[in-house]
Amino acid sequence: MxxxxxxxxxxxxxxxxxxxxxxxxAALLVVFGAFMFYRF
Known part of the structure; x- marks a missing residue:
């Protein structure tokens, strides 16, 4: 070797x-997207 x-x-x-x-x-984007989605 x-x-x-x-x-x-x-x-x-x-x-x-x-x-x-x-x-x-990608993980941060998913978390941020979910956070914004559940907020409204």
Whole structure:
């Protein structure tokens, strides 16, 4: 098993953090939408 290069590590880290940010953003959007929906 070869060592992953710095570029590969950075790329994987970026894709994981981007996915995490998208997931958090989607969750916040859903919560906010539900909050506004139930308020009115």
């Amino acid at each position: 070869r060592e992953p290069s710095k570029f590969e590590v950075k790329f994987v880290g970026l894709s994981v953090s981007a996915e995490g940010a998208l997931g958090i953003g």
